[in-house]
Amino acid sequence: MSTEQKVREAETAPGPVVLTDEDGGLDPWTAAVWLAARNDNLRITLPGAPAAVSSDMADKAMDTLTALAGPRVSTGDNPSRFDDLPASLVKFEPGDPGYRGRSSTYMRGGRPALILRPRTPDEVAEALAFARRHPELQLGLRSGGHGISGRSTNNGGLIIDVGAMNDIEMLGNGLVRVGPGATWKQVAAFLDKYDLALGSGDYGGVGVGGLATAGGIGFLSREQGLTIDRLRAVELVLADGTQVRASAEENQDLFWAVRGAGANFGVATAFEFEAEEVTEVGWAQFVLVSHDVAESLKAYGDVAREAPRDTTVFWLTGPPRQGQSVIQMYGMVDSGDADTIIERLTPFATTALLAQQQVVVARYADVMAQAGDVGPEGHHGRGEPVARSGFLPELTDAFARDVAELLRSGQVFFFQLRHMGGAIADVPAHATALAHRTPEFSVTAIGADRRGMDEVWDRLMAKHFDGLYLSFETDQRPERLHDAFPAATLARLRELKRRYDPTTLFRDNFAIVEES
């Protein structure tokens, strides 16, 4: 039978169909796409990858069809590299439809050898058993794919991606149960129906799994505490495959460790948070222009320090152009009252020359909803991000001067202060694995060149900091572990790591390793 006859028959057949490649006959890829569109339930096997100029183009074609028709087309000639894959697990290897859209993350390019996508804690345990059998594969965990410190993609390794575990469920009394694969935008939209909100960060596209195991410094943190401070219980699959629940009542050690160093201890499969009532908020975006960025930064620091807990304003700039800095501020006032909003924000708007302003009364969920959705092709980060982080105890004159110099160096294209204080500092240092509770700001810089960035950062910035927020740090020199975790915290983490993950299976994000 010719391919054409086969296609005509398959248009109305219950399926499945195996296409072949005959000389001078129909192009199998075009025929497969045609059939997938004509017959919604048909499963189609191709004789090989789509004919294309490159594997990227072939992958793109496959991913497009997956986006349009679901994963119904497979290539007969893409046998798995692994003979011990758990049969029930959804997997993606290079050449599989859907692989390309999952190989990169928001910030990072990669080409893992295998991506496993478990849908239940049992499947997570199976995926971890596979990871234990394959110590040669570098392991990365992924939830929302917005990791910076967390290597949620890699080259040639294994990724366990729990993005499909994204249920959100109301438990009552403000308690919400959330899967790691949900995004904060989805969480906000869900809670909005109950007039509740839960602080996370400034970007709604970020995933729950990565942020809620590390900290969560966002627009509501000064009022509600960090996201980890709202955590009441977490369910994890440990390195050996056991499923545990940790809370103030059970597995307290793990509960402590997850709140700041979670990626070292297990794959979180569900989080239970206590949200708080939040209805309307003031949302502001300012663009200011400054000829003296150090002065403007200091002025911002003075205002931010005095701000009440309901007000959180982040500060962002890049390299100056012709001696002039463009500063962006964006922030939130937890109040729907226009006068209060204006009163809180005016001091910020006057720390430099105001060029543009937008202030609106909105729902917290609307602010989170500004984040883009991930398109049909998934993330498309490339290369390695170069980011540095520091917790700033006090925004001093000397710091502001050094920031101006740092910006002039041209090594940094993104420089941000996240406003801390308030409820973040109500929690004692020893209460969670994130022990840095009293900084005024979390400082983040992103550059393009690892060496250049480290040189200016080490020289100009390091001395001003006490610790760092691990989520924004990509430097892998061993000292960074000590910056993330003060001595007492690190000692306890090491002890727990020996107990719960003795083979250091989990090492993609500030791996707690023994002193060498």
Place this chain on the structure above:
Amino acid sequence: MTDYGHDLMFGTFVTPNAGAVDLAVTADRAGLDLVTFQDHPYQPAFLDTWTLMAYAAARTERIRISGNVLNLPLRPPAVLARAAASLDVLSGGRIELGLGAGAFPDGVAAMGGRKLTPAQGIAALSEAIPIIRDLWNTGTRERVDHRGEFYQVSGAKRGPAPAHDIGIWIGAYKPKMLALTGRLGDGWLPSLSYLPNGAASLTDLNARIDEAATDAGREPSSVRRLLNLMDGAEPEQLADLALTYGISGFILATDDAATTERLAAEIAPAVRDLVKRERG
């Protein structure tokens, strides 16, 4: 006054993303002649245009489908010829081949295509078109061999044969590309907004195509003139483009269903009326 006498065609120019299939279906139901998709595979937010075209063709009944224009450096002629002929067969002769020399060389390189200078791009296109036509021609059993600077084909079997004469429509602006269009193309497919002096440029550009066609022993009217309209379309404007500048294919850039329907229900009939009255 130039009018090459072709029947008028109306269509849309659609962004190749998740909404594109629905827009193609809308255009088909509304009775438009053509739906076309831009092709920028290195743009991560976009779908693969060929896959999208095949999918849209399968979901529509009457409308013709084309790339606008397909990026040759990322779509080698032998692959393209076979794919286009296959889809033409499956769709009952509804495929046209909008083709370009390929812009954005860095994007092309990032997707694994060959990075070509503009001059190389033109040379590659003039190599590719005869290869494509050769592979479509199943009138002989002789195998296809081509040793060129850009493409090698050795002993390829011809076929499949397209269901109709697929038009090769070329996106061209500069003299060399216009000459190539006159020599080898079945259609010319530029965008109005990229013409240096807007519609007024068409006289000169048409003349270059006409001249190249005549030099190659072809009728100027064998090259249909189409035009992408990026900023809306009004009946009088389109009628003028048809009667004064010989444009017979009007392709409106829109991702909006209502605009698509209005093009079919109001603008196209109005333009057809105006042109019919003038042509007599």
